[in-house]
Amino acid sequence: xxxxxxxxxxxxxxxxxxxxxxxxxxxxxxxxxxxxxxxxxxxxxxxxxxxxxxxxxxxxxxxxxxxxxxxxxxxxxxxxxxxxxxxxxxxxxxxxxxxxxxxxxxxxxxxxxxxxxxxxxxxxxxxxxxxxxxxxxxxxxxxxxxxxxxxxxxxxxxxxxxxxxxxxxxxxxxxxxxxxxxxxxxxxxxxxxxxxxxxxxxxxxxxxxxxxxxxxxxxxxxxxxxxxxxxxxxxxxxxxxxxxxxxxxxxxxxxxxxxxxxxxxxxxxxxxxxxxxxx
Amino acid sequence: xxxxxxxxxxxxxxxxxxxxxxxxxxxxxxxxxxxxxxxxxxxxxxxxxxxxxxxxxxxxxxxxxxxxxxxxxxxxxxxxxxxxxxxxxxxxxxxxxxxxxxxxxxxxxxxxxxxxxxxxxxxxxxxxxxxxxxxxxxxxxxxxxxxxxxxxxxxxxxxxxxxxxxxxxxxxxxxxxxxxxxxxxxxxxxxxxxxxxxxxxxxxxxxxxxxxxxxxxxxxxxxxxxxxxxxxxxxxxxxxxxxxxxxxxxxxxxxxxxxxxxxxxxxxxxxxxxxxxxxxxxxxxxxxxxxxxxxxxxxxxxxxxxxxxxxxxxxxxxxxxxxxxxxxxxxxxxxxxxxxxxxxxxxxxxxxxxxxx
Amino acid sequence: xxxxxxxxxxxxxxxxxxxxxxxxxxxxxxxxxxxxxxxxxxxxxxxxxxxxxxxxxxxxxxxxxxxxxxxxxxxxxxxxxxxxxxxxxxxxxxxxxxxxxxxxxxxxxxxxxxxxxxxxxxxxxxxxxxxxxxxxxxxxxxxxxxxxxxxxxxxxxxxxxxxxxxxxxxxxxxxxxxxxxxxxxxxxxxxxxxxxxxxxxxxxxxxxxxxxxxxxxxxxxxxxxxxxxxxxxxxxxxxxxxxxxxxxxxxxxxxxxxxxxxxxxxxxxxxxxxxxxxxxxxxxxxxxxxxxxxxx
Numbered sequence: 013x014x015x016x017x018x019x020x021x022x023x024x025x026x027x028x029x030x031x032x033x034x035x036x037x038x039x040x041x042x043x044x045x046x047x048x049x050x051x052x053x054x055x056x057x058x059x060x061x062x063x064x065x066x067x068x069x070x071x072x073x074x075x076x077x078x079x080x081x082x083x084x085x086x087x088x089x090x091x092x093x094x095x096x097x098x099x100x101x102x103x104x105x106x107x108x109x110x111x112x113x114x115x116x117x118x119x120x121x122x123x124x125x126x127x128x129x130x131x132x133x134x135x136x137x138x139x140x141x142x143x144x145x146x147x148x149x150x151x152x153x154x155x156x157x158x159x160x161x162x163x164x165x166x167x168x169x170x171x172x173x174x175x176x177x178x179x180x181x182x183x184x185x186x187x188x189x190x191x192x193x194x195x196x197x198x199x200x201x202x203x204x205x206x207x208x209x210x211x212x213x214x215x216x217x218x219x220x221x222x223x224x225x226x227x228x229x230x231x232x233x234x235x236x237x238x239x240x241x242x243x244x245x246x247x248x249x250x251x252x253x254x255x256x257x258x259x260x261x262x263x264x265x266x267x268x269x270x271x272x273x274x275x276x277x278x279x280x281x282x283x284x285x286x287x288x289x290x291x
Numbered sequence: 292x293x294x295x296x297x298x299x300x301x302x303x304x305x306x307x308x309x310x311x312x313x314x315x316x317x318x319x320x321x322x323x324x325x326x327x328x329x330x331x332x333x334x335x336x337x338x339x340x341x342x343x344x345x346x347x348x349x350x351x352x353x354x355x356x357x358x359x360x361x362x363x364x365x366x367x368x369x370x371x372x373x374x375x376x377x378x379x380x381x382x383x384x385x386x387x388x389x390x391x392x393x394x395x396x397x398x399x400x401x402x403x404x405x406x407x408x409x410x411x412x413x414x415x416x417x418x419x420x421x422x423x424x425x426x427x428x429x430x431x432x433x434x435x436x437x438x439x440x441x442x443x444x445x446x447x448x449x450x451x452x453x454x455x456x457x458x459x460x461x462x463x464x465x466x467x468x469x470x471x472x473x474x475x476x477x478x479x480x481x482x483x484x485x486x487x488x489x490x491x492x493x494x495x496x497x498x499x500x501x502x503x504x505x506x507x508x509x510x511x512x513x514x515x516x517x518x519x520x521x522x523x524x525x526x527x528x529x530x531x532x533x534x535x536x537x538x539x540x541x542x543x544x545x546x547x548x549x550x551x552x553x554x555x556x557x558x559x560x561x562x563x564x565x566x567x568x569x570x571x572x573x574x575x576x577x578x579x580x581x582x583x584x585x586x587x588x589x590x591x592x593x594x595x596x597x598x599x600x601x602x603x604x605x606x607x608x609x610x611x612x613x614x615x616x617x618x619x620x621x622x623x624x625x626x627x628x629x630x631x632x633x634x635x636x637x638x639x640x641x642x643x644x645x646x647x648x
Numbered sequence: 649x650x651x652x653x654x655x656x657x658x659x660x661x662x663x664x665x666x667x668x669x670x671x672x673x674x675x676x677x678x679x680x681x682x683x684x685x686x687x688x689x690x691x692x693x694x695x696x697x698x699x700x701x702x703x704x705x706x707x708x709x710x711x712x713x714x715x716x717x718x719x720x721x722x723x724x725x726x727x728x729x730x731x732x733x734x735x736x737x738x739x740x741x742x743x744x745x746x747x748x749x750x751x752x753x754x755x756x757x758x759x760x761x762x763x764x765x766x767x768x769x770x771x772x773x774x775x776x777x778x779x780x781x782x783x784x785x786x787x788x789x790x791x792x793x794x795x796x797x798x799x800x801x802x803x804x805x806x807x808x809x810x811x812x813x814x815x816x817x818x819x820x821x822x823x824x825x826x827x828x829x830x831x832x833x834x835x836x837x838x839x840x841x842x843x844x845x846x847x848x849x850x851x852x853x854x855x856x857x858x859x860x861x862x863x864x865x866x867x868x869x870x871x872x873x874x875x876x877x878x879x880x881x882x883x884x885x886x887x888x889x890x891x892x893x894x895x896x897x898x899x900x901x902x903x904x905x906x907x908x909x910x911x912x913x914x915x916x917x918x919x920x921x922x923x924x925x926x927x928x929x930x931x932x933x934x935x936x937x938x939x940x941x942x943x944x
Contacts, residue, residue, distance in 0.1 A: 144822050196338070198387075199339070203387075240811075241815075246806075257700070258692050259868055260871060
């Protein structure tokens with residue numbers, strides 16, 4: 013019976029906190045640690061094995077192996093061009109998806125994700141159907157002197173198609189994280205929509221957009237299936253490594269693969285630098 | 292001036308329906324309402340960042356319903372300063388200013404010119420808000436929209452900000468619309484009060500009028516009227532209490548007897564007999580040791596239930612015939628009358644102080 | 649309840665055979681209830697899968713029988729059998745430029761025109777690739793035109809190369825190329841038009857082996873930096889069941905089925921020029937093959 017003046021609520025002690033027994037907690041912690049470590053090993057071991065097996069030879073052969081050098085250069089150039097086109101073309105789409113709600117937004121979003129779902133050779137075939145010499149668009153380009161399939165243009169197209177969705181979703185995320193009110197305040201301070209974007213949104217999202225671009229670039233560099241349908245020669249690094257494997261076997265393919273892995277460290281390092289800055 | 296006619300808008304979960312009100316040129320309007328009423332959405336619709344789906348918005352006499360925000364010559368200050376994080380304080384203030392001189396002048400008046408080169412994240416909350424207000428004013432807007440700009444500030448900064456703002460306001464005489472929770476502030480500042488609830492204007496007018504004569508018990512309660520009673524009203528005309536000879540005829544014409552519980556008192560109004568509500572602001576209720584022979588027609592004996600000090604005032608709740616009546620008296624009066632819980636006191640208020648709604 | 653696991657059969661198949669042989673695989677699966685899996689690709693791709701990845705199929709069907717003795721005997725198998733022939737042709741579609749003009753007499757001029765796109769296979773990966781180059785040389789001899797081989801080679805540039813016969817055909821079908829050098833079987837099964845080449849040129853007649861052997865080309869060798877010389881030979885498809893095939897018995901049953909008259913008829917109708925009797929090389933081949941099927 014509660015003392016007068018004190019409500020029943022106040023006189024009841026608070027409930028004891030719910031905790032699993034110490035043993036259960038310990039088991040759970042260990043289980044999580046084990047699973048995570050195995051997963052980490054699963055990712056790291058093949059890459060490390062590759063670098064150990066072929067890295068030395070691969071790097072040292074770079075000076076003599078002009079085919080490999082040319083292939084790496086081609087890969088870097090086409091991936092960069094594809095990324096630049098993607099950034100310019102897809103940033104407005106990402107912005108609209110992040111800011112405006114409109115009928116059909118879900119549809120546009122799904123369409124932008126489609127290339128991620130399509131198997132890569134199928135993507136290559138789809139591009140061939142639309143941009144190949146036998147198609148209306150492709151035929152017109154060809155007549156104008158621009159060859160798409162069997163040229164570096166085809167490589168850029170394939171890279172752009174498969175990696176643009178990654179950019180769109182990362183850029184969209186970046187824009188969404190910039191509070192729209194910053195833009196609105198800028199509007200009331202006299203900026204039209206473009207100026208507000210340029211002076212406020214862009215500086216605030218620049219880092220995120222660059223990181224998104226790096227992700228896109230990395231994806232473009234690693235593409236194989238879509239590229240090989242459109243353009244076999246000249247060979248990008250992924251096609252070359254497969255060619256070497258088929259022609260000469262693992263011992264020749266390993267150095268190429270190892271060099272590719274080391275090559276891929278570049279975007280990773282860039283990403284780290286960008287992300288580290290915001291942390 | 293701000294003039295809205297039949298404006299509808301929607302932003303996310305908030306919507307505005309049929310908003311109509313005027314704030315004359317150079318006047319100070321206040322918007323009050325519960326959370327979720329759409330007050331911020333209202334400001335954003337006026338500023339143009341939220342699109343009005345129908346209706347008319349006139350600012351400074353021009354129909355700007357479809358004009359983009361940058362063409363509306365308005366300034367907006369949110370509760371959160373929204374200072375551009377990638378610019379310095381000085382660059383923030385000068386962002387929309389026509390010239391640097393204007394920006395530095397306003398900065399100086401708010402005392403933020405010394406912060407000029409600092410980065411935004413190094414400022415305190417109060418400093419940020421001052422910069423935000425300076426930034427909006429640097430552009431010399433014709434209409435200034437404020438969304439509880441002072442609520443997050445400490446009292447000293449709040450006073451500084453209010454003072455400078457009012458000084459500039461009186462100098463330049465732009466039109467202001469301020470969302471506020473502080474009713475005292477609204478009463479002090481405003482020329483026009485707009486009460487917003489669930490996206491609609493439920494009352495508008497002179498702040499004093501709105502506070503004293505809320506349009507509904509709900510509004511009364513929201514506005515912090517402590518004495519809101521449900522009861523029955525009955526016009527009584529001349530069967531009044533002992534009207535003192537010489538009272539104006541209208542007092543007698545509109546006399547009403549209001550009964551709530553065991554308590555009955557007199558009010559003035561044209562009401563249909565039947566259930567209604569009576570609202571009496573605590574400031575209108577006075578306490579005395581003995582009934583006085585003043586013009587207070589309503590005087591009752593009662594027992595003090597509670598005394599709540601609130602700064603310079605105290606809120607004293609008196610149980611009069613089972614009905615709690617709250618009086619706002621100065622702390623000094625509490626001491627002089629030696630009021631204490633359980634003591635007897637006479638509580639009184641004028642019939643004219645009772646608002647029926 | 650113990651689930652009944654069906655027997656499986658894994659075949660590595662030359663790309664040019666993939667289409668015509670599919671019905672045969674389906675028929676075999678239906679007959680035996682086995683699950684038949686096929687992997688299609690260039691001959692060298694298959695070889696690398698076996699030698700480097702240690703993935704051993706039950707049956708290996710390659711477009712160049714010679715690859716087997718060169719790269720797989722004796723480590724992986726001790727016998728192989730030639731089972732089908734093929735010929736090189738110039739294939740095209742009705743959409744190809746100058747399709748209405750091209751004949752057996754003027755093909756070598758049409759393909760050297762500047763406004764046509766001509767494709768071939770990578771000689772370093774696919775037999776049809778190096779056979780194309782050999783065919784160029786035979787053409788130069790036959791038509792008695794100096795420099796023809798180099799010219800034809802120059803007009804089928806690297807950018808129009810593809811790693812295997814099927815991909816090359818796909819490009820022609822898509823309208824990306826006007827003319828390709830490919831097998832007759834591929835042209836027929838894809839419904840392409842084609843210009844038949846003289847037997848002295850098309851590498852299709854086993855009786856002319858000596859003639860064909862007069863030309864040779866060098867391609868990339870088995871290890872990097874080396875070159876290998878390949879001499880002209882009649883085009884013969886070869887098959888084998890590797891020593892360590894997981895389902896040997898089922899594989900031999902498949903070979904029997906392959907040699908059955910109905911299947912041979914069906915394959916010939918699908919433009920695979922099956923030999924009347926397979927030519928067996930080496931030791932250890934299954935009895936059915938050595939005895940020869942009931943050929944006709």
